[in-house]
Amino acid sequence: MARERPPGAPAVGRRQRGGPPLRRGFIGSARGAGGGGSGLPACCEGRPGGHGGTWHRSRDAGGRDGTGEGVGRRRPGPRRGRGSGRVAGEGGGVPGRPLRPSGHVRRTGHEGHRRGRRPQGREEPLESTTRRPEGASVSLRVRFAPSPTGYLHVGGARTALFNWLLARKEDGVFVLRVEDTDQARSRDEHTEAILHGLSWLGLDWDEGPYFQSDGVERHRAAALQLLEEGKAYRDFSDPDEIRAEAERRQKHASRVARERADALPDGEAEERAEAGEPHAIRFRVPAGETRFSDRVHGTMRFGNTDIDDLVILRSDGTPIYNLAVVSDDHEMGINLVLRGDDHLSNTPKQVLLYRALGYPEPEFAHVPLILGADGKRLSKRHGATAVGDYEEQGILPEAMRNFLALLGWNPGDDREVFLEVEELVEAFSSERILKKSSVFDTEKLEWLNGRHLAEMPAGELLDRVHGRLRSVEHADAALLADEAWMTRLVDLLKVRSRTVDELADGALPFVRTELVFEEKAVAKHWEKDPPAAEERMKRLLEVLEDTEWALDPLEEAIRGVADELDVGAGKVIHPLRLAVTGRQSSPGIFQVLVLLGRGRTLERLRNGLERVRAL
């Protein structure tokens, strides 16, 4: 059933062409635009025209790319050969401005991958239950399906990463679908944040984003099909009432609902439905046992008596998640559903729906959740949980990706630092995904980030550093604009920083015209013995006037001063460092001086001398 391009999933999708205007027409904004009305009615009212409308509109608009080309991948990598200081990579751009979801995605190089390995001759790694016509190889189709009810959570990001990694590795297709059927909680803003987060991580999708809400008609049709085939029933009962009765009788609520439905005389349900009486549609869970195989957990078995007759269509006519995913995953030809462990118990329900609907079942892979430092589910109280938070803290997307990949997975050898994403793609395999949930350890993240930072060419770091220096007071604009000089500076700082923030902080003494003096350092290197400090600095000033401004001569001169005054080099270097940087620590002093230049060095030294004299 080579569903290379599912009929409705369209060869189109909503490509994020140029800009942020992400889809002003769907639920969230439609509601918002309504101006304060209650949520539900607005949505329902908007449905026929609204949803469908946007779908078609964008389909038309997207007509130019019926090729199925990836969204983010197509853009000629803005990153290479960027000449001007224009921010290309990390969305650094203007803070707060909605970023284009994929336009700025760093090219990941997987295209080379694709070219290099055609799926044809290879053994098909996907043991899908889906049988295909002999010879035809069906490529892996995976998806990431976040619901826009919050920002991109690190757990979600990891799930997305695994899917992406697998798709790239197996030459498959990575589909992005936004599950926005929870009208009350879904928001455009969140969708944007999620797309931005994915793009930031370099996880470009090949299709989508599709919006689940666009499929409601199809979902509804599926529910109706089940109803017609007697695999589902109409439930006219009041939820609260059912719950109460279920409690009284110690039964599952859904079984009570089923009893009531079954007790209805023939034809009555149809009549009442016809008459417009509101009711939900419930799936009738068959007797027996439901099994499915899971790539990480192996064979899973659930007794059907433990599975409720789930509602598949609400009384307002909107579909419920479990039905919507099944319908969508089928529609989009997803053949491996890799998602969080929290869906494990949803899976038998979905498997049952696949079977009832006559859809081929995909394979499943449930990856463990990510926990906080206390072993509890990662949540806000553990600090930053949104990938955007880490972006702000100056974590590099490369490092984040690397770190996330290592959470619940390992390459089977000692490698931990994957500088190139290609290496990660190469090493990744779903067989090595762990079952155990893991704790999100920010210390290790920062260590990894430090490693990436140290290895990254300074030139590539420039934009990010600039982004953080933009609002610095007393900044020397000329220096900031001097790319060559900034590169040298970043080169000195990157190895001693764990985050871009830290790096930018280290740059402060160099790019500011006014120094801020660390009290601790002043106390230690000046205040303790002002006359000595004064003497050393004075002498330095004299000597440096005539020293050739280069690494070796400077070192020679400064050590010479120390010898002359008969003290260790540190005794003259510390007061000097304090004078020229205001700090207790900095990159190697000779390099600092070279970078600062004679003029600024001497000026700062003079100012320092004055300060010392005033002590």
Next chain:
RNA sequence: GCCCCCAUCGUCUAGUGGCCUAGGAUAUCGCCCUCUCACGGCGAAGACCGGGGUUCGAGUCCCCGUGGGGGUACCA
């Protein structure tokens, strides 16, 4: 309550019956390098949740506990 999943140093993990006196990484501590801070090098300390089995032999297989997590919605 019921169903399901999981369980090796603080943390990330290697380990698929003998190669384990349990390996690596991080974090911590010490030493070295050194003008400081980092980096780097060397070293220390640190774990098989408990109890039963199976086996000549168990971190590894089975059972029972315990602990943690997830689900149990007209949320996704």
